[in-house]
Amino acid sequence: MDLDRFPLLSYVLHQLDSNLHAPPSMAAQQTLLPSFPLLSDPQIMSSLTQSIPKTITQTLFVFNSLGSRPNQSAVSSARSKIAQIMDSLSPEEAAKETEIYAGVVRLDEVHDSYEKKLKDLEEDLSRVYVTEVESMLKSSQEVNEEVVAVLKAAESGGIIERIDLSGQELKLIPEAFGKIVGLVYLNLSSNDLTFIPDAISKLKNLEELNVSSNSLESLPDSIGMLLNLRILNVNANNLTALPESIAHCRSLVELDGSYNNLTSLPTNIGYGLQNLERLSIQLNKLRYFPGSISEMYNLKYLDAHMNEIHGIPNSVGRLTKLEVLNLSSNFNNLMSVPDTITDLTNLRELDLSNNQIQTIPDSFYLLRKLEKLNLDQNPLEIPSQEVANQGAEAVREFMRKRWDRIMAEQQQRIGVEAERHGDETGWVYWGTSMVTNLVSGVTQTIGFGGGSGDGGDKKLGDSHYYHQL
Incomplete structure (x- = not known):
């Protein structure tokens, strides 16, 4: 039956x-x-x-x-x-x-x-x-006099821009809230909410929404209609996914989705949230970043610690405004970082602790603004843990000297081979080939990146080493 x-x-x-x-x-x-x-x-x-x-x-x-x-x-x-x-x-x-x-x-x-x-x-x-x-x-509503007062004020035509109903043990958001069209700030955190009604989409002027510390299992697709929303806090819920429509919230500058059960981010999230400056997605179950994350050109803060991230895409280097990056505690899953991470020239803080990283890119010395660096609890080989413990400046200096030494050794080999080949044409041909091999081939063996977890090999024209040469 x-x-x-x-x-x-x-x-x-x-x-x-x-x-x-x-x-x-x-x-x-x-x-x-x-x-x-x-x-x-x-x-x-x-x-x-x-x-x-x-x-x-x-x-x-x-x-x-x-x-x-x-x-x-x-x-x-x-x-x-x-x-x-x-x-x-x-x-x-x-x-x-x-x-x-x-x-x-x-x-x-x-x-x-x-x-x-x-x-x-x-x-x-x-x-x-x-x-x-x-x-x-x-x-x-009978128990919560504040809810009653808010709704009565709205019904009487009063202008309400801010509502704070945090910690009121609310199980439901009255549909009538959708009629408070002038609302700019709404705080519903620390309640017992299990869902957000579609009526929230009528709050066209809403700029900040805080529904953290509830029991939400999903967000309505209609949230994408909040075109003026600048701050969205959904941390500490039971969310397993964010709706694709969130990409329509193009005014967002801050999104906190931490402390949930997210296994992935919407594939289109970066294409829509190009104004986003802060993204907090720590303590979830994320395995990968969507490729579109590299489109968040204004991103300054990215916290993805305590996830299950297996690899960082090469395109991370396009987030040139990034100042704080936390990828710590992805444990056995994160084994390498791409050399393009050193394109993040505005980076001030980098936390890669509690992972399985053995080497960092030799171009690491290019991160001249880096002030705080944490490489603890990794099976480090390059640099050694002793050097890493001395801080960002010591690591930068170590990697710069390592790069200078590698370059000097290659120049010496070029000279020897030039003498062996004799004529100038042969030297130029061989030298060009050698330089190409240095940039595209040697990187695989001396830790310039290029591991299976970094999203693929970097093109020659994009490489720091290419420009250095």
């Missing part, structure tokens, strides 16, 4: 007895949860399960025993045949002749009767849900 036509009933039955009743299909759940976002609330679920009649098991058993419902064209044909027979034969003869057709019609009518019972029960459950939600909302 397919209960997907009655998704709410199917969901409640599964909650009532998971051994006896299977959960609704994923497709049914995707249509169910947006319409009934508070199904996980214990109070609401208790009311719903209590609304299930004791006869439901027997009803489902009989319904399941009926088998498939007859084809409707067959039922129509049977009704037509019965009418014809009844008109042409006596009642006794007609009863015999119509028996087979009557069986089809009766089976269809029984199906219809039981389906109506399930449909009525589905509608009853929906009404119970609405009643319980309204009761919770009314109770919340």
Whole structure:
């Protein structure tokens, strides 16, 4: 029997007895949860399960025993045949002749009767849900005088620009909040919210939204309609993803999605949030950065520590305004950094601690503004941990000397080979080849980057070494 036509009933039955009743299909759940976002609330679920009649098991058993419902064209044909027979034969003869057709019609009518019972029960459950939600909302408003005062002020035509309802134990945001069109600042942090209603999209002037420290499992797609939003704080929730529509919030300068369960970022996030200056995504389960992150040209602060990041794309070098970068505590996952990280010439703080990094790029000396550097808890070989412990300036000086030494050794080899080749043409040909090999080949063996985790090899024309030569 397919209960997907009655998704709410199917969901409640599964909650009532998971051994006896299977959960609704994923497709049914995707249509169910947006319409009934508070199904996980214990109070609401208790009311719903209590609304299930004791006869439901027997009803489902009989319904399941009926088998498939007859084809409707067959039922129509049977009704037509019965009418014809009844008109042409006596009642006794007609009863015999119509028996087979009557069986089809009766089976269809029984199906219809039981389906109506399930449909009525589905509608009853929906009404119970609405009643319980309204009761919770009314109770919340009765207890919270601040909410009542805000809504009354809005209804009376008062201009409200700032609302702070943090720590009020709110379980719901009243839909009426969407009518406060002049709202600029809304703080709903440290409550018991499990969802944000679509009505929030009506707050066209909203610039700062704080819903941190709640129980949100998702954000509505309509959040992308907040075109003036500058600061969004959703940290400390249960989010597993951010909606793709967040890229439409082009005014965002600060986004805090830390302390969630994010496994990825929207693929288009960088293309839309080009004004973003601060991105906090620490303490999640991110494995990779989307390629579009390199389009965040104004990004100054990026904290992605305590994730599962496996690699940093070469394009990270395009974030030239970046001042603070924290990639610490990605543990066994982060094994290398690309040499393009040294294109971040405005970088002041870099934390790569608690990873599996063995070498840093030899061009590291180019990070002249770097003041704070943490390379602790890595299996460092170049530079040694002893040098790393001395701070950014010591590491920079070590890597500069290492680079000078490498270059001197290569120049010496060029001279020797030039004498071996003798004529000038051969020397130029060989020298050019040698320089090319130095930049594109030697980098693979002496730690210039280029590992499997850095997103690919750097082109010759983009390389610091190429310009140095």
